[in-house]
Amino acid sequence: MGFRFGGLVSLLALGFSAVSLWETTLKHPNLKLYVADTLSYTRDPWGGYEVFAVPVTISNRGARDGAVVALQLEIKNTSNGQTDIFNGAYTADAQYFGGNDDVTKGSRRPKLPFAPLSIAGRAAFTGTILFYPPEYRQQKLIDPKSHVVLRLKAQALQPEDWLDKTLGRRPEDLLIEADVPNFLPGGLLAGDMARLHVTSKTAVP
Numbered sequence: 001m002g003f004r005f006g007g008l009v010s011l012l013a014l015g016f017s018a019v020s021l022w023e024t025t026l027k028h029p030n031l032k033l034y035v036a037d038t039l040s041y042t043r044d045p046w047g048g049y050e051v052f053a054v055p056v057t058i059s060n061r062g063a064r065d066g067a068v069v070a071l072q073l074e075i076k077n078t079s080n081g082q083t084d085i086f087n088g089a090y091t092a093d094a095q096y097f098g099g100n101d102d103v104t105k106g107s108r109r110p111k112l113p114f115a116p117l118s119i120a121g122r123a124a125f126t127g128t129i130l131f132y133p134p135e136y137r138q139q140k141l142i143d144p145k146s147h148v149v150l151r152l153k154a155q156a157l158q159p160e161d162w163l164d165k166t167l168g169r170r171p172e173d174l175l176i177e178a179d180v181p182n183f184l185p186g187g188l189l190a191g192d193m194a195r196l197h198v199t200s201k202t203a204v205p
Contacts, residue, residue: 028062028063028064028169029060029062029064029065029066029067029119029121029156030060030061030062030066030169031058031059031060031061031062031066031068031119031154031156031171032058032059032061032171032172032203033056033057033058033152033154033171033172033173033174033203034056034057034058034059034174035054035055035056035057035152035174035176035201036055036057037198038055038195039052039053039054039055039150039176039178039195039196039198040052040053040193040194040195040196041053041142041180041183041188041193041194041196042188042191042192042193042194043185043188043189044101044132045101045103045189045190046101046103046108047136048136048189049132049133049136050086050132050133050137050140050141050142051130051131051132052073052075052086052130052131052150053092053097053128053129053130053131053193054073054128054129054131054152055126055127055128056071056125056126056127056128056129056152057124057125057126058117058119058124058125058154058171059119059123059124060119060120060121060122060123060124061122062121062122063121063122064121065118065119065120065121066118066119066121066156066157067116067117067118067119067156067157068116068117068119068125068154068155068156068157068171069116069155069156069157070087070088070116070154070155071087071088071114071129071131071152071153071154071155072085072086072087072088072152072153072155073085073086073087073088073131073150073151073152073153074086074150074151074153075141075148075149075150075151076148076149077141077142077143077146077147077148078146078147078148078149079143079145079146079147080143080146082139082141083141084133084137084141085133085134086131086132086133087131087132087133087134088114088129088130088131089113089114089130089131089132090111090112090113090114090129090130090132091111091112091114091127091128091129091130092109092110092111092112092127092128092129092130093110093127093128095109095110096109096110096111096128096130097193099191100190100191101191109191111130114129114130116157140185142180143180144180144181144182144183145179145180145181145182146179146180147177147178147179147180148177148178148179148180148196149175149176149177150175150176150177150178151173151174151175151176151204152173152174152175152176153171153173154171154173156170156171172203172204172205173203173204173205174201174202174203174204175200175201175202175203175204176198176200176201176202177198177199177200177201178196178197178198178199179196179197179199180194180196181194181195181196181197
């Protein structure tokens with residue numbers, strides 16, 4: 001009886017050790033997207049591009065490091081029926097929001113080109129991403145007092161071996177609906193930001 005009890009205890013201890021090893025060392029990257037309600041829309045006077053400033057947190061619930069190589073924002077303006085895809089082009093900090101672009105003086109808001117994000121296991125990245133369209137468009141996607149649906153996508157680094165491909169999972173997209181306030185295009189080109197009113201956020205596969 002004592003032998004059986006001791007064997008059961010050893011088996012349980014081995015099981016707990018295996019679970020602990022998986023959770024702390026072996027568990028594959030599990031990336032999840034979060035977005036704050038402080039999304040903003042503006043225009044870059046250096047070319048007239050439309051810009052979305054999105055505060056993003058990407059958490060890694062896995063034990064192993066994960067990487068995000070690109071961020072993409074699919075946008076539909078339900079008020080005028082137009083759609084476009086914006087790409088994460090820059091990261092911005094408080095100096096960007098506290099400064100202004102001045103084309104006449106040649107001064108630019110400080111921002112950094114977007115680079116792939118390496119996110120350690122059980123850690124997170126938090127920052128503001130500036131999304132730009134791939135090319136300039138004369139007809140703007142966003143109008144004052146319009147309604148938009150945004151789908152945020154994260155492209156994770158693809159695993160190479162079959163086990164990682166089998167057990168790994170791609171980050172879920174984040175679907176966001178928001179109302180655009182009234183704004184003056186000239187004010188945006190001068191540095192103003194139009195803050196969107198977020199009405200819903202939903203994670204979608």
